[in-house]
Amino acid sequence: MANVFDVLNERGYIDQVTHEEELRELLEKESVAFYIGFDATADSLTLGHFLQMMVMMHMQRAGHKPIALLGGGTTMIGDPSGKSDMRKVLTREMIDHNAECFKEQFKRFLDFNDDRAIMVNNADWLMDLNFVNFMREIGVHFSVNRMLTFDCYKNRLEQGLTFFEFGYMLMQSYDFLYLYRHHNCKMQLGGSDQWSNIIGGYELVRKLEQDKVYGMTFKLLTTAAGTKMGKTEKGTIWLDRKKTSPYELFQYLRNVDDRDVEKFLALLTFLPMDEVRRLSALKDAEINMAKEVLAYEVTQMVHGKEDADKALEASRSLFAGSADSESIPSTDMDAKIFEEGIGILDLMRELGLIKTNSEGRRLVEQGGITIDGEKVEAVDRMVSLDDFKDGRILIRKGKKVYHQVKI
Structure with missing residues (x-):
């Protein structure tokens, strides 16, 4: 079997890595426990997270052990990386709910049988830390001057960076130390925007434990147009x-x-x-x-x-020009709405196809809206019961977005 490092490299995942040859050799000769952290800021993972799932699946298939770290503790602060403003502060209950949702989704992609992968939550060790003890053991190893050179902090200085957020790197670094001590974790992975946080943990473990650990980032999932995929x-x-x-x-x-x-x-x-x-x-x-x-x-x-x-x-x-499939997104609506008719812009807003009337007007004027294949010519077009065939109509927005309305 090919070395998983070479597989990840050939497929275009790897962005930066510490001690490349050393790590490649380690992945070749032994099973390595590694982790990726997921802050529980929403009740579902995204297509952007799916890239990280793919890396974890590649690693597990090659015999390595994934640790899926739920950020129940770090989410209480929020990672300032890539943010122009402070992240919205979530309640403990919201964070716990989101973490539970993540757990169910992880199970679709990773094999947790017989300890082949584990799931942990950093709330279990971060929430009850003693501040003075933590700063004496961990904070003493971090230079404020150096931290301020990292983009995740430097980009926020003009807008204002709170001490609350400044502590995020210390907490994430401590995660690596904790996982090393309790689960023999030798490697942290993450998106390229996590490089400074990963380096913080990598250096902390090497200093305190005098052992070799590693960090790797992979490229963020972006489109050719430069936008985040998803x-x-x-x-x-x-x-x-x-x-x-x-x-x-x-x-x-x-x-x-x-x-x-x-x-x-x-x-x-x-x-x-x-x-x-x-x-x-x-x-x-x-x-x-x-x-x-x-x-x-x-x-x-x-x-x-x-x-x-x-x-x-x-x-x-x-x-193929057919609209028979039941899998096309659809909305059931009360037929009474269409007895006197509803404006096409109001209908599209109701269906979530547009956010504003001005967006809808532009689409109509550019010929970008059709009803059952017929172009909508006027922005004041009314949609009534007469438009429905067999209790449904198919609205198309642009060339690619379809939505059925059923009564």
Whole structure:
């Protein structure tokens, strides 16, 4: 079996790593316990987190032991990395609820049987720390001057950085030390925006324990346009089906930019790299087949084969001009609403297809809205019972967003 370091490198995950050759050799000769931390700021993981899941799955398949760290304690503060303002402070109850939701999602991707992976919550060791003891043992090893050179803090100095947030790096570094001492954890992984936090923990463990540990970051999931993958006009792409349906996840991936196909196939699927290169080399209309493979593979991993099959069928029926599939997003509405008619802009806002009337007007004026394949010509177009066939209509926004209304 290939060294997992080489696999991650070839597929384009690795951004920065400490002691590259040393780490590669370690991963070759022994099973390594490693961790990734997830602050519980929402009640679902996102498509951006799925990249981290893929890294953990690659590592576990190669015989290494994932530690999924739930940030029940660190979320009480909030990581300032990449933030222009202080993160909203959540209650303990909200954080605990979010962490429980994360637990269920982790189980879809990692094998926790026979201790092959473990899940821990840093609230268990951070919440009851004694401040003076903590600062004497941990704080003494951190230089404020050096910390202020890190981007996660430097970028916040003009807007204002609280001591509350300044302590985040110390707490995350202590996580590494705790996991080393209690679970023989030798490695911390995270997104490239976590490099300074990871270095803090890596240096702390090496100083206090006189042992070799390692840090690695992977590239953040961004599109060719430079935006974070999984961020859309309608909001974030979630791994919870109640927040983002399997069909919506499928369609998002089915419609990625041609330039992103090779990267996303390599990062978000387990397809062999020869197949990734073959698919991404397809040209013109044939590239859509590669996008379909990408969408199917990810949807299957996140939601299962049955939902992936339904989403594939729905997608194909729409591209073929048919609207028969039950998997297309739909909203049931009271027929009385349509007796006197409802304006197209009001209807689209109700369905979440637009955020403002000005957005809707622009779409209509540009010919970007259709009802059952018929272009909406006027912004004051009323939608009434006469528009419904067999109790439903299909609204299309742009070329790719479909929504059924049923009465």
